Each structure stands twice: as structure tokens, then as C-alpha cells.
Amino acid sequence: MSDTDKNQQQAAIDDMRASVAAFTYDGDRTSPADHRSGAPEARDLVLGDDDPRDAALAERPLTEDVAWTGRIFNVDRLRVELPDGRVAIRDVVRHPGAVAVVALTDDGRICLVRQYRTALGRVTVELPAGKLAPGEDPLECASRELLEETGMSAEKIAFLTTIATSDGFTDELIHIYMATGLDFTRSDPDADEFINVDLVPLGELVDAVLDGRIEDAKTVVGALICDSVMHRLTPAPEE
Structure with a gap:
């Protein structure tokens, strides 16, 4: 040259x-900022x-x-x-948004899906979840994804919460639902989805979340909310 x-x-x-x-x-430290964060307030x-x-x-x-x-x-x-x-x-x-489903059986087990995630290069254990179709109601999407991925239909589905998955760079929102009154029929995953399905005790899932063995954000949030709801619905023992 x-x-x-x-x-x-x-x-x-x-x-x-x-x-x-x-x-x-964003993150640039070569030019010192001429402003400061707001002072901490107890409120x-x-x-x-x-x-x-x-x-x-x-x-x-x-x-x-x-x-x-x-x-x-x-x-x-x-x-x-x-x-x-x-x-x-x-x-x-x-991102168009997505749903995730905490599917709880009558004997206190949570339905989880196992699938290979190319981004991480390994199999993860997650709540059933899927992307919203354009204009699709999240509740209908939750029923559809639960059936497609696990073969489970639910008698009742209730909204739990919505999470922003990583609001530093994406507008994706995941709406999390709880499904009860489960009945197994037949799964119908997408052509590029290969899934195994587990039914695990809620307590074991929560322990795995608290131990850091479950990393998937929607599964962490869904498990902890489900555990909290279960404890609030369980009457305290009389002294």
C-alpha cells in the first residue's frame, strides 16, 4: 500500500x-458529563x-x-x-411483544418446556411462551401458545403481570398469565420448534430460581409471582 x-x-x-x-x-466516559444524578430521596x-x-x-x-x-x-x-x-x-x-404462561396443575406442578436456544448455545428450561401475532389479544395468545407448545388446554387463565425484558435496547413486553384446570390434548409446535415438556413441583422451580440455576427472565418472574400468590392464598396456621 x-x-x-x-x-x-x-x-x-x-x-x-x-x-x-x-x-x-451512552456509556461514553471520555467526555465528563457536566450534570449529576438527582440526589437520593427517601419517599x-x-x-x-x-x-x-x-x-x-x-x-x-x-x-x-x-x-x-x-x-x-x-x-x-x-x-x-x-x-x-x-x-x-x-x-x-x-418487537411485537410476547406472552408466557405459568401453567399450574392441580397437584402443584408447573409446566416447563425444554428447548435449545441458539443465542446461548444450550438447552434452557422455561415457561411456555410465544410471540404475539399482529393485533392478537395477549390472552388468546397465551391459550394458543400453551396448547401449541405443551398440548395443555386450561379451564382458567388469569393475568399476572407484564415485564419489559430489557428496556435498555428493546421495547419488547412479555405478558405473563397463570393457567389452571389443565387438560392434556395434543401439542402442535411450530415447524422449527423442538420441545420436551416437564411437570415439576413449584417448590423445586422456586428453589432453582433462588439458587440462580434458572436464568430465563420470564420464568424467574413467573415462578416467584406464582409462589407469592400461592402463599397469599394459603391461610396462615392458627396458633
């Missing part, structure tokens, strides 16, 4: 670095956007473009104006 080519290559690299530096503030719980101070934290989207389109989700690149007026880049995974 000639000296001219080397100089041009270095100039291109320098330009790229300057561009990145101009728009990268009752106030949810996000319900505190008048929260308005000063908001980022204003300037532009949003689809950087990548996939089968399950898209990745959008946003330019946002920070509270201090600077501009930053945010890459956001746009």
Missing part, C-alpha cells in the same frame, strides 16, 4: 471515529413519568430509520435530543 493510500485510509478511520464520538454518549414509590421531575429526563426523538429487518423483530436507529440539548444515537429492537 502506498503512502497516499495509507494516508487516505487513516483519514477515513479518523473521520469515522469523529462521527462516532459526535453521536455516542414512597412513585412510578415512571408520575414524578414531575421525570419531564427533565426525557429524550426527544429526532429521526428514526429501520436499520435491519428480521423475521421476528426489527432494529431501528434513532437520533435523539438529550435533556441537555446534545444529540445521541439509540439503537432499538422493535
Whole structure:
């Protein structure tokens, strides 16, 4: 490579670095911030956007473009104006949302699915779950996914909670339900889903969560909520 080519290559690299530096503030420690976090306050719980101070934290989207389109989700690149007026880049995974089901048998066992997760390179043990179809009601999706993945139909399905799976980079919400009055019929997984199904005692699942042996976020949350509900429904022994 000639000296001219080397100089041009270095100039291109320098330009790229300057561009990145101009728009990268998330985690950037090279330019000390001229602001501080709000001082800790002892107070009752106030949810996000319900505190008048929260308005000063908001980022204003300037532009949003689809950087990548996939089968399950898209990745959008946003330019946002920070509270201090600077501009930053945010890459956001746009996901249609999903459901997960805590399926509880009459004898206190939880229905779990075992499947290989390519992202982790191993088999995981999880609650039955699946992606929402466009416009699909989450409750109907919960019934559908439970039947497709495990062959279980439920007499009753009740909403438990909704979790934001990783709100630092994705808008995915998972709606978690509890299913009871289970009856086994026939599973019908997707063509690319290969699943084994376990029925394990709730106590063993909760122990595995507390021991750190269950890592899947929706399963951790679902197991702990189910355990809490079971304890609240169980009358305290009379003294």
C-alpha cells in the first residue's frame, strides 16, 4: 500500500471515529458529563413519568430509520435530543411483544418446556411462551401458545403481570398469565420448534430460581409471582 493510500485510509478511520464520538454518549466516559444524578430521596414509590421531575429526563426523538429487518423483530436507529440539548444515537429492537404462561396443575406442578436456544448455545428450561401475532389479544395468545407448545388446554387463565425484558435496547413486553384446570390434548409446535415438556413441583422451580440455576427472565418472574400468590392464598396456621 502506498503512502497516499495509507494516508487516505487513516483519514477515513479518523473521520469515522469523529462521527462516532459526535453521536455516542451512552456509556461514553471520555467526555465528563457536566450534570449529576438527582440526589437520593427517601419517599414512597412513585412510578415512571408520575414524578414531575421525570419531564427533565426525557429524550426527544429526532429521526428514526429501520436499520435491519428480521423475521421476528426489527432494529431501528434513532437520533435523539438529550435533556441537555446534545444529540445521541439509540439503537432499538422493535418487537411485537410476547406472552408466557405459568401453567399450574392441580397437584402443584408447573409446566416447563425444554428447548435449545441458539443465542446461548444450550438447552434452557422455561415457561411456555410465544410471540404475539399482529393485533392478537395477549390472552388468546397465551391459550394458543400453551396448547401449541405443551398440548395443555386450561379451564382458567388469569393475568399476572407484564415485564419489559430489557428496556435498555428493546421495547419488547412479555405478558405473563397463570393457567389452571389443565387438560392434556395434543401439542402442535411450530415447524422449527423442538420441545420436551416437564411437570415439576413449584417448590423445586422456586428453589432453582433462588439458587440462580434458572436464568430465563420470564420464568424467574413467573415462578416467584406464582409462589407469592400461592402463599397469599394459603391461610396462615392458627396458633
